[in-house]
Amino acid sequence: xxxxxxxxRRTAAAxxxxxxxxxxxxxxxxxxxxxxxxxxxxxxxxFFCEPVDADALAxxxxxxxxxxxxxxxxxxxxxxxVPTAGFAGMIVRLSAPAFCGIDVRRPSIVAGAGxxxxxxxxxxxxxxxxxxxxxxxxxxxxxxALVGNAGGRGGDIGQRVREVTVMLGDxxxxxxxxxxxxxQARWSNLDDCIVLGCRLDxxxxxxxxxxxxxxxxxxxxxxxxxxxxxxxxxxxxxxxGTTAESLVVQAGARDLRVGGAAVYGPHANYVVAxxxxxxxxxxxxxxxxxxxxRDRLGVELSPQIEVW
Ligand SMILES: Cc1cc2nc3c(=O)[nH]c(=O)nc-3n(C[C@H](O)[C@H](O)[C@H](O)COP(=O)(O)OP(=O)(O)OC[C@H]3O[C@@H](n4cnc5c(N)ncnc54)[C@H](O)[C@@H]3O)c2cc1C
Numbered sequence: 001x002x003x004x005x006x007x008x009r010r011t012a013a014a015x016x017x018x019x020x021x022x023x024x025x026x027x028x029x030x031x032x033x034x035x036x037x038x039x040x041x042x043x044x045x046x047f048f049c050e051p052v053d054a055d056a057l058a059x060x061x062x063x064x065x066x067x068x069x070x071x072x073x074x075x076x077x078x079x080x081x082v083p084t085a086g087f088a089g090m091i092v093r094l095s096a097p098a099f100c101g102i103d104v105r106r107p108s109i110v111a112g113a114g115x116x117x118x119x120x121x122x123x124x125x126x127x128x129x130x131x132x133x134x135x136x137x138x139x140x141x142x143x144x145a146l147v148g149n150a151g152g153r154g155g156d157i158g159q160r161v162r163e164v165t166v167m168l169g170d171x172x173x174x175x176x177x178x179x180x181x182x183x184q185a186r187w188s189n190l191d192d193c194i195v196l197g198c199r200l201d202x203x204x205x206x207x208x209x210x211x212x213x214x215x216x217x218x219x220x221x222x223x224x225x226x227x228x229x230x231x232x233x234x235x236x237x238x239x240x241g242t243t244a245e246s247l248v249v250q251a252g253a254r255d256l257r258v259g260g261a262a263v264y265g266p267h268a269n270y271v272v273a274x275x276x277x278x279x280x281x282x283x284x285x286x287x288x289x290x291x292x293x294r295d296r297l298g299v300e301l302s303p304q305i306e307v308w
Contacts (some may be wrong), residue, residue: 001073001169001194018047019067020090023059025051033082033091036074038139039271040231041279042082042308045091053098054196058171061194064090065169072308073194075144076116081233081307084279092194094143099196104129107202108162113143113195117150117157120200125210129202131160133214137221143195149183154217158183160200166193186237186304226264231273235263235286236301244301245269253292258285271305283307 020027031048034040047069051057064071070089074080094100094114102120103110104127111120117140121132134154138145149158163177173196182189226232236244245268248254254268260277263285264270271282290301 001071001192019069020047020049020060020063023056023063025049025056025060027060027090031091033074033077033086036091036093037077037080037082038230039081039233039273039277039279039282041084041273041277041282043084043086043279045087045089047090048093049090050093050095052096054167054173057092057094057167057194058173060090060092061167061169062171065171073143075113075147076140078139079144079148079233079305081279081282081305083283083308087308094141094194094196101197105199107204108199109202110197110199111142112197113141113146115142116140117142117145121214124200124202125214126207128205128207128210130205130210131155131202132157132200133210134217136214136218137225142198146195146198147188147190149186149188151186152221156183156185157200158188160202161198162201163199164190165196165198166190167196168193185240224267226267226270226272229272231277232264232270233273233282234304235269235271235289237304239299239301243269244304247293247297247299247301248289251289251292251296253289256285256288256292258282258288261285263289269304 018027027047027049030044032044033042051060072091074091074093099112099114101112102115102123109124117138120142121136124132138150145157149156163175164181165175167173238244248268254263254265256263259281260274261281262272264272271285293299293301
């Protein structure tokens, strides 16, 4: 959810007070977002909180709306690039147990938005429910996966969605089912709300066979990702009929680097943040790679990573 607004009226520098002091929710100020994102770069959030439940979240969300404080949800932080200036608003993480439940209700699985996707995939496989195992190597949370319709060659999460529970900007909760909730390649229409959880429809299959399939996907998936570092991000969405990686290689951009940011040569659709890397380095590198593919191959790549 991207709730925009004016710059917060009261900031850490201006006063010890915040617009959230009477809400019974612990809100920290000047929280380094580099601690919460995979790339480990970028500035601070003016306000940051991890509400304990949906009521506490609703109080924060409606206060942000009333006070015109911009609000964003951060999932696992594997697909966002935080600018050096940080974020002049409220960042919320749904990390409390109330948002991370995983409940098998055959042949469905119900999962909270804050649950790690890999945990949901494992729970489904252990229960003998097929349909998510090809997502085992996608980092991040259920919420992030739904918003970006995470997936790969074996399908995407959107194909499995029966229902999504969301919170709106005024704190009200509603359920959305297809076709009201829509998914396309690495896209959903869930950008106007906070995702609280979902129900995914799966199929009965032997747990043993599924476990083997999941393990195979895990090995293949990990082999296709940069090893030995977590300060990475996927740069571009795969265009129809080809891969972003092959285009980056064909454009001769696999060795590009800017400051502390470098294209990860063996898997050239990833950017790696080295020591002293800044958010600006990564942003500039992604633009250079995109320009190289455009100029040399005439293809306009769409960024996968979301620049805040
Ligand atoms: C090594 C690596 C491998 C990857 N492989 C794949 C892959 O195979 N397939 C693929 O599709 N992607 C892949 N990605 C990209 C990324 O992992 C996915 O996009 C993932 O689904 C992002 O989830 P997250 O929880 O980390 O989201 P974040 O990065 O935290 O957030 C992404 C967006 O979702 C929003 N968001 C998060 N949670 C909520 C919520 N509850 N309500 C509303 N909005 C929310 C955020 O505001 C932000 O706009 C990969 C990334 C890396 C680093």
